[in-house]
Amino acid sequence: MIAVQGGFDYNALLNSYPPNSVERQVLEAMQNSTTTYRFDSLGVLQFELSVRRELVLSAEKLNKSYLSFATFQDSRCNEDYWERTPNGGFLLKRGVSAADAINDIFTNGRKYATECATAMVIVHYKALLEVYKKELFERTFTSIYLMDWELRQPLLREISVPRKVSELLLGDRGYFNNPDVDPKTPWWQGENVIVLPNNLFYGHGIGIRTADQIIQSLNRSRRQGATRTAYLMDSAARPNYQRLYNVMPRPAAEPQPIEAPVIALSPVSVVPEEQAEIPMPVAAEPETVQEARSPLVWRAFPAPISRG
Amino acid sequence: MNEEINPNEVQSLEELRNANGNEACKQTFAAMCSTNPERAAELLNQGDTSFPCLFAVLPEVRANALEGNLSANSNIAACVVNQIENENAVEDYLSEKSEENAAVLRWILETGYNDYSLGDGYLKVLDIVSAVLIITYEEKSILPLVENMIFERHRRGLCIHDLVWAFFRMEDFSVMKMVAGHLNAGDENEANFAANLLHLPDNGPGNRAAQYEEYVNWLEENEPFLFFTYEGMQYTSEPNVVDVDQERKYMHKTSRIFGYDPLEADNENEQACLLEFRELKNSEQKALSNYSHKIYRENQQAWQEWMSRPVSQQLEAARAGEEGMV
Structure with missing residues (x-):
């Protein structure tokens, strides 16, 4: 269920969104959940719904962008905007527009190649660009580092650490694990995905597919003699929507966050992430996890195996 | 081509590369291929040639179709490189187990890791x-080499993800001790990186020795109940590669398990305990399993008596025991 501080009219909010919209589907999933999704204000809830909509749209756009799949050692980027770091990541060049650099991945996808986790990070930045708009996005993200889950960005830290959830919601980052992956192709040890409508998932390198199709695809990259199938994990990584909401300009009636929300990181930050983080109000987290209501069948991680 | 190097006077490609670098080695080898390809292949097949040397001149080997002149081992190594570079390679030297292939793979790593x-x-x-x-x-036997590569690459800012993933797939807890050894490193970055790999908190430079002791003790105490989670850096920025199976620690089932495997009870009493145990909060499960392990080591008869009680009473005793009241 959904709990908003001060209360809210669920039906009125639901009906403010078109039928079958991402926002509506997320609202219904939250309301029907055994988990209580708590929000400090209606604004935070509406913001989360907007970001989730853009996460879905950005994933669909990235799938059509001709961004190639490559390991970090084979990664490439448009050097007009990005510097390729020695470990295969992409660092926003000084003096270029962060918004233009993110958009360039979607418009000049053929100039880029990376693996599945970095693609998830790109989707999150693009979604926030669409919600924040260019000016606020560039004030907020003065440095962007695209390299797996090494984000160097406290505002987005939570998307790098999945937690067990009772259900996957549209826009969540999920993960298919492939425990018996072939050592010749370690990059297929799993697949990061964005949850899309109609029981579909976007995973870079595999495309937009059903869970079964992704599992089949991963299973084709298992080692000889493999006994365990790939599977969807019962975890998701969700950004701290409250903290991201605090970046937004606030109507006069609503209190401003305690700390200035704009965070600027140097391209190569020497400040440990823990210390660099600006204290923010705690985001709404699921309070209880009782039983999964998702149509997907969950399996514990890691998959069982025993050896003598 | 380097004018100071006369291809006819080269006695060892390895020495040439060590003294003059990759580019000089490649250019000299290319010159030899055009004038005396048999000599070029002969030099490459010498016993002192390392994998990096072979890798450096491999484009010239291919361009001059010298693969047939390579020694059996060098040819396998060249095929391995081709297989990794080319998804559609026909020959597969990486899937089927063979002692001959394994020896070449070890040679690649032993001569090339650094x-x-x-x-x-x-x-x-x-x-x-x-x-x-x-x-x-x-x-x-290659674990120390992989350990070296992981820490050296991290120091150089190079990609480590797949290497770290492979290292922890050995499914031998000695790899954890190898990493823990770096907690005592004088280099703070190295020690912090080791702590991250072990999923330990940043205790600061002054406390690393204590953290090492604590971790090794934890590892030894829990080893019978540990399992590899297979979490990797592709999944999370904070992988926790080894965890304690609290159920097995609680029931003192010491069989070695790789990967989490839900415990099955051997009798009705165990089944009842397990069902209740699974309903407890994580903190309570941990308290119970720690206490169970402690009294088992001290007095197995007392442990059996304790295990025969309802879980609520076990928990009460555990709490009291932890406070030194029992």
């Missing part, structure tokens, strides 16, 4: 060779 002059493609070869040796061949 070379950082040949670029990303070279490092990718080392990543996959390491993964195949660890997962397919369970080759423990």
